[in-house]
Amino acid sequence: MGAESEKIIFMDxxxxxxxxxERKEENLVFEIRWFEDWASWNMYPADKYKVxxxxxxTLNRVTGEIITALKNIYETHGLxxxxxxxxEHEFPINEFKQLKLLDRNRTEIIN
Numbered sequence: 303m304g305a306e307s308e309k310i311i312f313m314d315x316x317x318x319x320x321x322x323x324e325r326k327e328e329n330l331v332f333e334i335r336w337f338e339d340w341a342s343w344n345m346y347p348a349d350k351y352k353v354x355x356x357x358x359x360t361l362n363r364v365t366g367e368i369i370t371a372l373k374n375i376y377e378t379h380g381l382x383x384x385x386x387x388x389x390e391h392e393f394p395i396n397e398f399k400q401l402k403l404l405d406r407n408r409t410e411i412i413n
Contacts, residue, residue: 305325306324306325307322307323307324307325308322308323309321309322309323310323311342313340313342316338316339316340317336317337317338317339317340318336318337318339318340318341318342319334319335319336319337319354320334320335320337320341320342320351321333321334321335322334322335323364326358328360329358329359329360330358330359330360330361330364331356331357331358332355332356332357332358332359332364333353333355333356334353334354334355334356335351335352335353335354336351336352336353336354337350337351338350365401365404365405366405368401369398369401369402369405372394372398372401373398375393376393376395376398379393381393381395
């Protein structure tokens with residue numbers, strides 16, 4: 303995450319969650335917002351949301367949680383079943399491998 307802030311969208315039917323990260327020195331400030339409809343597609347006002355969760359964490363923690371979630375999905379479903387379930391999207395295997403490598407390299411540097 304090279305940018306100072308990022309937004310990740312999790313679409314639902316109806317509505318969506320948006321996860322915001324903002325870098326503050328060595329930490330990440332985060333906020334999860336719930337929208338009643340797809341604000342990311344301008345189908346709902348961007349300023350009409352409910353904050354579900356907010357806090358401060360670290361990039362290492364976020365990376366670790368993403369790796370764990372991807373690992374669980376991969377081990378539970380595999381590539382073919384993932385594609386069958388998510389239809390429009392392939393499992394992000396290359397990104398998963400890159401994150402694991404990044405995490406392994408960072409752990410080796412710390413230790």
